[in-house]
Amino acid sequence: MKRDLAALAAREHDLLVVGGGFSGAAVLREAACAGLDAALVEARDFASGASWHSLRTVHGGLRHLQRADVAGLRESMRERRALLRTAPWAVRPLGFLVPAESVGRLAFLAAGVKAAEWLCPDRNAGLAAADVMPAARVLGPAAVAHEVPGLRGTAGGVVWWDAQAVHAERLVLSMLVDAGEQGAGCANHAAVEALLVRDGVVRGARVRDARGGDVFEIAARAVVLAANEGAAPLLAASGLAAAPAPWLEAVNLVLDRDLGPAHAVGARAGGRFLFTAPWAGGTLIGTEYGPAGVDAGAFLELAREAFPWAGLDARDVAYVHRGRVPGVSGARLWTHHRLESPCRGLHVLTAAKFTTARAAAAQTVDAVLAATGRTGGARDTAARPLPDLSPPPDLTAAARQAVEGLMAQTLADVVLRRLSAVPRRPDAARIAAAEAALLAAGASSQQLAAERAGLQQALGEPGG
Ligand SMILES: Cc1cc2nc3c(=O)[nH]c(=O)nc-3n(C[C@H](O)[C@H](O)[C@H](O)COP(=O)(O)OP(=O)(O)OC[C@H]3O[C@@H](n4cnc5c(N)ncnc54)[C@H](O)[C@@H]3O)c2cc1C
Structure with a gap:
């Protein structure tokens, strides 16, 4: 990947993508696979926004089942499978254990995970043996105590399998590298100050190079805003009406201590449902939601209540993830991405989760192709291997x-x-x-x- 803003500004592109998180990188890759001449600019570093701060769970879609949204469940499952297939070096299967406080709750949980499996019989199709998701299991109280030392008095629990994007940021980089290998260009530390709007049509963007201070105009026949909460101020700065997305702050605690269980462990406290997830020798705990300025100390107290077996201490917390997600409250988060086209030449993609970034990108590139009257080549991003960017050990x-x-x-x-x-x-x-x-x-x-x-x-x- 070579950073060359002057080269990006030297010609008109089919597509300019604004924002280099999961959404933007997936759109760039999808566009390059469709044969479009595409470029991407990112204001800070690639994957430094919500994509860096996420809990890294590749959701299989159980949340959709709670809302009887079978299409959403199946889409998440397909995207989980696609990530495991195309980037096994970045994503690993992870068990999720939810203990139940009563026999009734255990039966409810077991029915849910079994229904999800029944609705997704193809969840393991095409996966390598190491990535095949085992069937969900119901555990008795002794087995739960064995999995989560210190946790007593449950009626048992259920374990199901989802996945974890261990190297989420390198996964984003890998999408950019794959796009680059097909001719797309990108630059980080290059913020779009305003969109270029002529006769009501968006024709590109004015970009400031944060490293050198130069300003470039990058012309494009279509622009995709994949800037998360950065989209609204940019639309306002360009004299365009902002699509009103409600934003919440989402927060995880990152612990430099492995709590012990091999699985992610879920529990309720204070009306929240939280998970501890083992990650790279440490632990992620999330996710808490609220208006900007969520108190990390209060969140730690909540986590202590949810996971009394973990002996959590403030000194365990290495740092705190804070990012923005669309939603009204923790119970009313967006469950699906939205794609809007407020004016000609412009598409605004707002993600609900990184899990389905590829599917959202495919829909976005379809919209770009339709709006520009192009057809585009056959795309196989759900099966096309992503370059292996496992971190070198040295x-x-x-x-x-x-x-x-x-x-x-x-x-x-x-x-x-x-x-x-x-x-x-x-x-x-x-x-x-x-x-x-x-x-x-x-x-x-x-x-x-x-x-x-x-x-x-x-x-x-x-x-x-
Ligand atoms: C705490 C937390 C936990 C989460 N947990 C999960 C989870 O477990 N599983 C899951 O699937 N999802 C999870 N999510 C949601 C997921 O992280 C996001 O939906 C996803 O990462 C959004 O990706 P994005 O590329 O749309 O946004 P971002 O990653 O925020 O990227 C947008 C980028 O646009 C750039 N930008 C903004 N303005 C401009 C501009 N003017 N010019 C150029 N660039 C600009 C920003 O710098 C940023 O890098 C979580 C989110 C948070 C915050």
């Missing part, structure tokens, strides 16, 4: 690859989104390897000193 090699091949520009880009997953506060070795690679690429030591402070800010408040 830190020095990984940091060099990040800067030379994966467009990392800053210390945070390297440390948080190019090296292996980060369940703990970044250690000195990681930072040193990243700094050496950036210095070798021409960064100054003053710049790196300033970015060291930014790194802690990017992680949010630690617990203690």
Whole structure:
């Protein structure tokens, strides 16, 4: 991946994508597979928005079943299968255990997971043996206590299988690399200041290079906004009406301690349903929702109530994920993405979850093709393998690859989104390897000193 904004501005593209999270990267890849000349710009770093802050659960769609939304359930299952098929290096099957406090609740949970399996008999089609989802199981109280040491007094529990995007940020990078191999271009640290609107038609965007300060006009026959909560201010800055999406802050705690259970474990507290999920030797706990400024300390108290067996302590919290998701409350989150076209030449994609980013991208590119009167080639993104970007185990090699091949520009880009997953506060070795690679690429030591402070800010408040 080569960052070259002047080259992106040198010609008119079929499509310009704004935003380099899961949604934008999936749209760029889908467009490139359709044979479109596509480009993408991202204001900060790729996968640094909601996509970095997510709980990393690739949902099989049980939430849809609660709403009797069978189409939604099957779409999530198909996308989970597609991710396991196309990026087995980034996604792994993960068991989810929900203990039940009564026999009635156990029967209810068991009926739900079994119904989901019955409605998705093809959930394992085409998967490698290592990725095949075992059948859901009902556990007795002793088996639950064995799986979750310290948890007593349950009526049993159910275990079903979903998946976890262990390397979510490298998965986004992999989509961009795949798109690049088919001729698409992209640049990070390049914010769209305004859309270019002529005679009521969007024709491209004015982009400021955050690294050099230059401003470029990138012309395109269609623009897709995949900027999450950044879409509304951008529409306003362009004199266009914003589609009113209600935004909530969504928060996870990232613990640098493995709590023990091999499965994710669910529990209710304070009207919320929370999960602990083992991740890269640490643990994710999520997700809490609220207006901006969710109190991480209060959330930890809630998590203590939900998971008394875990002995949670503020010192376990390495950092806090905070991102924006569309919804009115934790109980009324959007369950499906929305695609709107507020004016000619413009499509606004608002995601509800990263799990279905590929399906949302396919619908978006269909809309772009229809609006521009093109047909596009056959696309096989659900089966086409994504380039394997497993993090190299050697830190020095990984940091060099990040800067030379994966467009990392800053210390945070390297440390948080190019090296292996980060369940703990970044250690000195990681930072040193990243700094050496950036210095070798021409960064100054003053710049790196300033970015060291930014790194802690990017992680949010630690617990203690
Ligand atoms: C705490 C939390 C937990 C979650 N857990 C899960 C989960 O377990 N499973 C799941 O499937 N989903 C989960 N989600 C939802 C999921 O993360 C999001 O739906 C998904 O990542 C959205 O991707 P996106 O690309 O649309 O948005 P983002 O990842 O936010 O990307 C949008 C990008 O647009 C860029 N941008 C904004 N304005 C501009 C501009 N003017 N110019 C250029 N670029 C711009 C931003 O910098 C950003 O990088 C969770 C979300 C959060 C916050």
